[in-house]
Amino acid sequence: MHNQRRIVxxxxxxxxxxxxxxxxxxxxxxxxxxGWWTLLLxxxxxxxxxxxxxxxxxxxxxxxxVYFLLEANGWNVRGFFIPAILIIFGLYIVLRNx
Numbered sequence: 811m812h813n814q815r816r817i818v819x820x821x822x823x824x825x826x827x828x829x830x831x832x833x834x835x836x837x838x839x840x841x842x843x844x845g846w847w848t849l850l851l852x853x854x855x856x857x858x859x860x861x862x863x864x865x866x867x868x869x870x871x872x873x874x875x876v877y878f879l880l881e882a883n884g885w886n887v888r889g890f891f892i893p894a895i896l897i898i899f900g901l902y903i904v905l906r907n908x
Contacts, residue, residue, distance in 0.1 A: 843883065844882045844883050844884075845883055848875045848876075848879040848882065849879075850875075851871055851872070851878070852872060852875035852876060852879065854871065855868045855869075855871040855872030855875060856872065858871075864902075866902075873894070873895070
């Protein structure tokens with residue numbers, strides 16, 4: 811566990827330096843997709859769902875991540891957001907264990 815924290819910390823430092831160099835126009839840095847940062851929401855939500863099952867917290871985190879990812883890539887999903895939330899919440903109520 812201690813080594814994993816060091817690896818994550820090191821990766822954060824590397825990405826931070828890369829973004830700083832990009833902002834200073836010293837080095838051009840970009841990732842493959844628009845809205846890549848939304849993966850910082852989607853991946854933990856998916857891992858949490860795999861470990862603990864679907865909870866309100868990880869479902870909200872995952873939905874928000876997907877929403878922001880789609881918006882960042884040019885999809886106009888604002889009109890579908892409220893109906894999707896209602897459907898998901900309804901499915902949660904119907905399918906949850908008592």
